[in-house]
Amino acid sequence: MPAITFKDLTLGYDRHPAVHHLDAVISSGSLTAVVGPNGAGKSTLLKGMVGALAPLEGSITHARDRIAYLPQQAEIDRTFPLPVRDLVAMGLWAEIGAFGRLRPAHADRIAAALSAVGLTGFERRSIAALSGGQMQRVLFARLLLQEADVNLLDEPFTAIDAKTAADLMQIVHRWHGDGRTVVAVLHDLDAVRAHFPETLVIARELVAHGPTEQVLTAENLFRARQMCEAFDENAAVCLPETRGAA
Numbered sequence: 388m389p390a391i392t393f394k395d396l397t398l399g400y401d402r403h404p405a406v407h408h409l410d411a412v413i414s415s416g417s418l419t420a421v422v423g424p425n426g427a428g429k430s431t432l433l434k435g436m437v438g439a440l441a442p443l444e445g446s447i448t449h450a451r452d453r454i455a456y457l458p459q460q461a462e463i464d465r466t467f468p469l470p471v472r473d474l475v476a477m478g479l480w481a482e483i484g485a486f487g488r489l490r491p492a493h494a495d496r497i498a499a500a501l502s503a504v505g506l507t508g509f510e511r512r513s514i515a516a517l518s519g520g521q522m523q524r525v526l527f528a529r530l531l532l533q534e535a536d537v538n539l540l541d542e543p544f545t546a547i548d549a550k551t552a553a554d555l556m557q558i559v560h561r562w563h564g565d566g567r568t569v570v571a572v573l574h575d576l577d578a579v580r581a582h583f584p585e586t587l588v589i590a591r592e593l594v595a596h597g598p599t600e601q602v603l604t605a606e607n608l609f610r611a612r613q614m615c616e617a618f619d620e621n622a623a624v625c626l627p628e629t630r631g632a633a
Contacts, residue, residue: 455535478532
């Protein structure tokens with residue numbers, strides 16, 4: 388059963404395309420890595436999947452409504468004096484609203500989420516005082532509270548220590564074991580081969596999608612690099628009726 392379907396999908400900014408005419412299906416309960424060169428449109432694709440970016444052409448169809456999104460840490464302002472507990476509690480917004488009152492049951496769930504990521508006792512610590520690995524644990528705790536059917540992770544293991552990466556990967560495998568769908572943008576191809584059965588390779592266009600051992604080949608990675616290098620940054624938006632024109 389499809390969890391997410393891309394049909395002739397084009398995404399971009401200011402009508403300048405970043406992902407072209409993508410046709411693919413992410414199966415429900417799958418564990419899928421999205422890989423490609425820098426500038427390939429990987430993060431753009433996730434933003435489209437979560438609804439933060441509307442398609443220029445084509446469509447994204449979701450089978451389930453509960454979607455959780457982990458952005459890159461660079462997108463989060465850590466200078467704001469926010470305690471860990473409050474950031475994790477944001478995972479409950481769908482249940483209680485932005486200004487809803489936390490009840491004892493919610494506090495218990497927050498404590499359980501922090502325990503699951505190894506941060507018991509960090510509730511009152513400011514996020515500005517956290518290391519990169521600790522901050523990523525906090526963001527995973529927030530995801531745990533959302534209990535989403537689909538978890539979208541943008542570079543979840545970048546610039547964190549090996550112990551944290553291993554601990555958070557266990558959470559990813561737990562989601563997969565529970566039948567949840569996980570899609571993660573990754574750069575570490577060894578981690579992709581070790582942990583992600585499915586891979587989608589893009590370079591603004593689809594290069595390959597399928598079982599990792601069949602898709603993550605030197606030929607496909609070389610082709611992806613060539614496609615990015617050949618891209619015309621000044622090209623107009625690629626519409627279906629002009630596909631193939633240059």
